Each structure stands twice: as C-alpha cells, then as structure tokens.
Amino acid sequence: MRRRHRFAKSRRAAERVLETLDRLHDRGGRRARDRDGGKADDRPRDDRPRDERRRDGRGPRGVRYLTVRGNEELFRRLCRDDFQYLMAQRIDAPADVLEVLLPQSVVGRAQNGHGWFVDEYGTPLAFREATFDRVLTELEDRWPHLRHDAVRRRRTDLVERVRAHVMAHLFTETMPLDDAEGPLLGAGFLAGRTVDTRAFLSGLVLAGFMDDIDHRRMALTLHPLDFQGDRYDIGGGEIRVVNAGLFRATGIEDAGAEAWDARDLAELERLGVLMPLDEQVWEYPHYDQEYFRLRLGDGVCDDLAMIAIGRRHGLEAMLGAFVMDGLDTYDKYLIRFTSKGSDTRLAEDIQRAWRERHGRALVPDEELLDLIWFAAKNNHPRVNLSSSHRRLLQTEAGATVPTLLHHWRFLEGRDLGPIKLGFSRVPAADFYRAAHLRCEAAGHPVAAPTIVERRGA
Numbered sequence: 001m002r003r004r005h006r007f008a009k010s011r012r013a014a015e016r017v018l019e020t021l022d023r024l025h026d027r028g029g030r031r032a033r034d035r036d037g038g039k040a041d042d043r044p045r046d047d048r049p050r051d052e053r054r055r056d057g058r059g060p061r062g063v064r065y066l067t068v069r070g071n072e073e074l075f076r077r078l079c080r081d082d083f084q085y086l087m088a089q090r091i092d093a094p095a096d097v098l099e100v101l102l103p104q105s106v107v108g109r110a111q112n113g114h115g116w117f118v119d120e121y122g123t124p125l126a127f128r129e130a131t132f133d134r135v136l137t138e139l140e141d142r143w144p145h146l147r148h149d150a151v152r153r154r155r156t157d158l159v160e161r162v163r164a165h166v167m168a169h170l171f172t173e174t175m176p177l178d179d180a181e182g183p184l185l186g187a188g189f190l191a192g193r194t195v196d197t198r199a200f201l202s203g204l205v206l207a208g209f210m211d212d213i214d215h216r217r218m219a220l221t222l223h224p225l226d227f228q229g230d231r232y233d234i235g236g237g238e239i240r241v242v243n244a245g246l247f248r249a250t251g252i253e254d255a256g257a258e259a260w261d262a263r264d265l266a267e268l269e270r271l272g273v274l275m276p277l278d279e280q281v282w283e284y285p286h287y288d289q290e291y292f293r294l295r296l297g298d299g300v301c302d303d304l305a306m307i308a309i310g311r312r313h314g315l316e317a318m319l320g321a322f323v324m325d326g327l328d329t330y331d332k333y334l335i336r337f338t339s340k341g342s343d344t345r346l347a348e349d350i351q352r353a354w355r356e357r358h359g360r361a362l363v364p365d366e367e368l369l370d371l372i373w374f375a376a377k378n379n380h381p382r383v384n385l386s387s388s389h390r391r392l393l394q395t396e397a398g399a400t401v402p403t404l405l406h407h408w409r410f411l412e413g414r415d416l417g418p419i420k421l422g423f424s425r426v427p428a429a430d431f432y433r434a435a436h437l438r439c440e441a442a443g444h445p446v447a448a449p450t451i452v453e454r455r456g457a
Contacts, residue, residue, distance in 0.1 A: 062123070063113050063123070063124040063125075063126050064113070064119070064123055064124065064125050064126065065126050065128060066125055066126065066127055067127070067129065068127055068129060068130065068134065071127075074125075075110070075127055075130075075138065076138045076141075078110070078116050078117050078125070079106055079110065079135050079138040079139060080138065080139065080142060081116045082106050082109055082110070082115045082116040082117065083102060083103065083106050083139055085115065085116055086098075086102045086105055086106070086115075086390075087099075087102060089394055090394060090395040091390060091393045091394045091395075091402075092187060092188035092189055092393050092394075092395070092402045093185075093186040093187055093188060093393055094182075094186055094188075096154075096186075097158070097185070097186030099143070099145075099146060099151075100151045100154045100155050100158070100330075101155075101329070101330070101389070101390060102390065103132060103135050103136055103139065103146070103151065104132065104329065104332065104333060105388070105390055106135050107130055107131065107132050107135050110126075110127045110130035110135065111126060111127060111128055111130050112124070112126055113125050113126035114423070128253070129253070132148065132332075132333045133148040136148040136151055149284075149285075149335065151333075152284055152333055152334055152335040153335045155330045155333060155334055155335075156334045156335045156336050156337075158185055158186070158330055159327055159330050159331065159334065159342050160336075161179055161181065161184070162184050162185065162323060162326075162327060162346075163342065163346055164179075165179045165184060166201070166204065166346065166350070167349070167353075169197055170197070170201070170350065170353055170354075171197075171357065172197050173196070173197060174194050174195065174196060174197055175194065175195055175196075175197040175200055176193070176194045177190040177191075177193045177194070177195060177200075177319070178190070178191060178192065178193075184323055184326075185323060185326045185330075187322070187323075187326070187393060189401075189402060189404070189405060190319065190323075193319070195316035195319065195320075196316050198362070199313050199314055199316040199317045199320070200316050200317065200319060200320040201320060201350055201354075201362055202309075202313050202317045202320065202362060202363055203309050203313060203316070203317035203318060203319065203320025203321040203322075203323075203324070204320040204321070204323065204324045204346065204347065204350060205347045205350050205351060205362055205363045205368075206305070206309050206317070206320075206321060206363055206367070206368060206371055207305065207306075207309070207320070207321035207322075207324035207325055207328075207343070207347075208324045208327075208343045208344055208346055208347025208348075208350075209344065209347050209363075209368050210300055210305055210368070210371055210372055210375065211236065211299070211300070211328065211343070211344070212236075212238075212344055213236040213237060213238055213294050213295065215365075215368055215369065215372060216234045216236045216295070216299075216300075216372055217295075218365070218369055219234065219368075219369040219370075219372035219373050219376075220233070220234055222366070222369045222373070223369065223370075223373035226376075226378065226379040226380045227379055227380045227437075227438060227441035227442075228380040230380070232376060232378040232379055232380075233297040233298075233378055234295070234297055234298070234299060234300070234372065234376050234378065235293070235295045235296050235297030235298055235299055236293070236294060236295050236297075236299055237256060237259075237260075237291055237292050237293035237294045237295070238291070238292060238294060238340070238341075239289050239290070239291055239292075239331070239332075239339075239340065239341040240265075240274050240275070240277075240289070240290055240291075240292050240339065241274070241275040241282045241287055241288070241289055241337065241338075241339050242273055242274055242275065242287065242288055242289070242290050243272055243273055243274075243275070243286070243287060244284075244285060244286060244287060244288040245286075246271070246272055246273045247273055247288070247290060250273060252290075255290045255291060255292045255293070256291045256292065256293040257293065258293060258296070259293050259294060259295055259296045260292050260293065260294060265292065275287065275339065276339070277339045277340065278339060279338055279339075279345075280338065280339075281336055281337070281338055282336070282337055282338065283335060283336050284334065284335050284336075284337075287337075289331070289332065289334070289337055289341075291332075297378065298376070298377040298378050299376075299377065299386070300372055300375040300376055300377065300386070301375050301376075301377050301383045301385055301386045302325055302375075302386045302387055302392075303383075303385060303386065303387050303392075303403075303407060303421065303422070303431070303435075304374065304375040304383060304434075304435060304438065305321065305371060305374070305375035306318050306321045306322065306325075306392075306404065306407055307407050307410065307411060307435050307439070308371055308374045308375060308439075308442070308444075309321045309371065310407065310408060310411050311411055311439060311444045311446060312367075312444065315408055318404070318407075318408060319404075322392060322404050324343050324346070324347070325343075325389055325392070326389045327341075327342045327343045327346065328341065328342075328343040328389075329388065329389035329390075330342075330389075331343065350362060351363065370442075374438060374442050379438065380437075380438075380441075381433075381434040381437055381438070382434075383426075383431065383434050384424055384426065385421055385422040385424055385426045385431060386422060387403055387421060387422045388422070388423070391403055391421070391422055391423075392404040396417075396419040396420060396421070397419065397420075398417040398418045398419045398420075398428075399417040399419045400417070403419070403421065406419065410432050410435065410446070410449055411446055413446065413447035415450050415451075415452045416428055416432060416449055416450060416451050416452070417451070417452070418451050418452070418453050428449075428451055429449070429451045432449035432451070433449060435449075436448055436449055
C-alpha cells in the first residue's frame with residue numbers, strides 16, 4: 001500500500017508540472033512537441049530508394065532524423081564505431097580517462113549526426129533523443145566496465161580530486177599538477193609539472209567565471225561595443241539540479257534550446273522540478289543536472305579565453321584555465337553534484353578564501369569582465385569556434401602538440417601547423433589571425449601568426 005501511495009503522489013506531482021508547463025506560452029524550454037511542431041520521430045523523412053536520393057554520388061545534404069526505437073541495431077553499431085574511432089585519436093590522456101570522457105563526445109555526435117553517425121552516402125543521421133546513459137548502455141555490451149553508474153563515479157572522482165588538490169595548495173608558493181594518482185584530469189602534458197600557485201589559481205578563477213551568466217551580463221554593461229565599435233551580444237545560461245523523474249515528465253527535450261525567464265524557473269522550482277541554488281550535495285539517479293538557457297546568443301570562445309589568460313598571466317595560468325574547462329566538461333554527468341556546477345563553485349571558493357586571507361579577491365571583477373568581452377564569439381573579428389576539452393587534449397593533423405599547447409606556441413611567436421580547430425574545423429590561419437587582431441585591439445599585442453605547411457610545426 002505504501003508503495004502504491006508513493007507512486008500516486010509522484011504521478012500527481014508530474015501532472016501538476018505538465019499543467020503548469022502547458023500554461024507557459026512562448027517562453028524558453030517549451031515542451032518539445034510545442035517547440036518543434038512534432039516529435040522528432042514524426043519529422044518527414046526521405047523514403048525513396050537510396051539510388052534515387054543520391055545527388056552526383058554524394059547523397060542528399062539534409063539531416064535524417066531517426067529515433068533509437070526501431071533503429072536499435074544501427075544506433076548500437078554507430079555508437080561503438082564512433083567510440084572506437086575517438087579512442088584511436090591522438091589525445092593526451094590514458095585510456096582509463098578517455099573511456100569516461102569520450103562517451104560524452106559520442107552523445108553530441110549522435111544528437112547532431114556528426115562523426116560516424118552518417119549513412120553510406122555521407123548523409124547525417126541524427127538521434128535527437130540520444131542520452132549519455134543510453135550511449136553507455138550500447139557500449140556496455142562490449143565493454144562491461146562502462147556501466148553508466150560506474151562511469152559517472154569515475155568522472156566524479158576526477159572532479160573531486162581536482163578540488164581537493166587545489167584547496168590543499170591554496171596558500172603554497174608552488175603547486176604540483178600531479179596528485180597521488182597522477183596528473184590532474186589525467187592530462188599527459190600536466191604530468192611532472194610544478195607551477196606558480198597564484199598564476200594557476202588565477203587561470204582557474206578566470207575560466208570558472210567566464211560562463212557565469214551574471215558576469216556575462218555585467219560584461220555587456222561594462223563593454224557594450226565590440227572592438228570595431230558596434231553593438232554585440234552574448235548568450236548564456238546556468239546548470240540547474242533537477243528532480244530527474246519530474247523533469248522527464250515535463251517532456252522538455254532541451255532546456256537550452258530557448259531562453260527561460262525568472263518566472264518560469266521560479267515556477268519549476270515551486271513544483272519541485274528544479275532544486276534550489278544552494279550548496280547541498282545531490283546524487284544521481286534521483287537527481288540530475290540540466291542546462292537552462294537564460295539569454296539567447298553565442299557565448300565565449302574557450303580557445304580565445306585561454307589565449308587571453310596565457311597572454312596576461314603566462315602558461316601556468318593557461319593550464320589552470322584548461323583544468324577548469326575540464327571540470328565544466330566532466331560536470332555534466334556526475335554521480336554527486338551541487339548547484340552552479342563544479343567550476344563556478346570552485347572559483348567562488350578560491351575567491352572567498354583569498355579574500356579572507358588577503359583582504360581582496362585573487363582576480364578583480366574588471367579583469368573577469370574584460371576576459372568575457374575579449375573572448376565573446378560575437379566580438380570582432382567574429383569567431384565561430386570553441387574547442388571542447390577533448391579537442392584541447394587532442395593533437396590535430398598537422399601538429400605535434402595538443403591544441404592547448406599549440407595555442408601557447410602562438411603566444412610564443414613560433415611557427416604553427418596548418419591544423420583545423422574545434423567541431424567546426426576552423427583553419428588555423430583564420431583563427432590565429434582573428435586572435436592576433438583581438439590581442440592588438442585589447443592592447444596586448446602578439447606576433448602575427450606564421451602557418452607552415454609541413455609536419456612538425
């Protein structure tokens with residue numbers, strides 16, 4: 001009887017959530033069927049024979065939207081092929097770290113029809129409802145140690161190790177970037193390094209706040225014009241802890257697709273879908289994390305942000321920014337978590353501890369706002385790029401060092417390889433030219449980039 005009572009209570013709560021959402025007209029995060037005009041599996045698809053659909057042997061250009069249900073074998077094969085392909089890339093981390101990092105990349109590629117998620121003619125196959133846990137279910141059959149709960153625990157351990165290590169070294173002059181289990185986040189180029197603590201912490205704080213929506217709004221107030229004197233904009237949102245069952249019941253397919261306003265979020269919090277913004281630790285699977293967009297528009301380019309941090313504070317700060325970016329990546333799928341995300345929470349704690357010890361924050365607000373302004377994608381020249389944590393660890397074709405260290409070569413004025421950057425595969429010549437122009441506009445000039453068309457750049 002008690003079990004039946006709990007189920008009925010949960011069902012009534014879900015029904016109240018659905019009723020409320022149906023009243024939220026023209027606001028961010030509308031239920032998927034309202035936003036898209038139909039579920040993903042209802043979208044029209046081209047059912048003509050493949051030979052009739054080909055154009056010049058290349059196949060149709062449009063994306064085919066598929067559901068996992070009814071395409072289970074195809075989805076399983078593509079997940080495994082994509083994962084094995086990524087595991088074979090030159091990524092500067094050991095296999096046990098890549099095994100918990102790369103499934104996240106597979107999720108994004110599955111949802112958007114990238115990587116191996118194409119048919120034999122190169123047509124993208126997008127599985128919009130692909131999730132982290134579903135991808136791991138497909139991988140688990142072949143790699144039993146990749147159970148979704150085990151992977152989340154290992155990711156949580158990586159995040160908590162960084163936090164414990166940083167907090168233990170807050171007021172030391174230098175900090176090793178290894179702990180008892182190896183380099184932080186398993187990044188090979190951090191192994192054996194000892195850095196100036198203040199510089200490293202500065203990079204952590206700067207990167208930890210550059211995604212914070214309040215700081216982005218303040219940056220627009222302080223810097224309303226781009227480097228060319230025109231108005232620009234910055235989008236953004238925040239990670240919120242959700243009651244997983246009630247969130248699924250809402251039917252919200254992507255809380256980051258449209259902008260939410262404060263009234264909607266307050267209502268979801270009142271209904272128990274969203275948890276309060278406090279420091280309580282929540283646990284999966286009863287709770288999970290979702291990104292809620294609060295402002296439409298492009299965000300910041302992580303590559304430019306790290307270049308700006310490196311230009312101002314040196315390589316050691318750049319490495320700190322890289323580690324904080326890694327926390328932001330792993331943070332999306334953990335077994336234990338708090339509101340705001342591990343990166344922002346750690347940045348806040350560093351600032352608070354430094355203020356208590358020294359009477360002032362480690363990084364002044366103005367510098368944080370300058371960084372966001374500098375790295376905004378919509379600043380001038382516009383940049384359509386933001387490398388993922390995996391891409392920053394990866395040595396791209398045409399380079400001999402991982403992308404993060406390739407950015408440092410740019411700051412050193414050394415020759416650069418003809419690599420392509422990020423998901424959008426931006427040519428190095430275009431990106432570094434834009435970075436050079438922005439550094440000049442910000443009053444921190446660097447040498448013009450030199451791209452050499454040879455291996456060993």
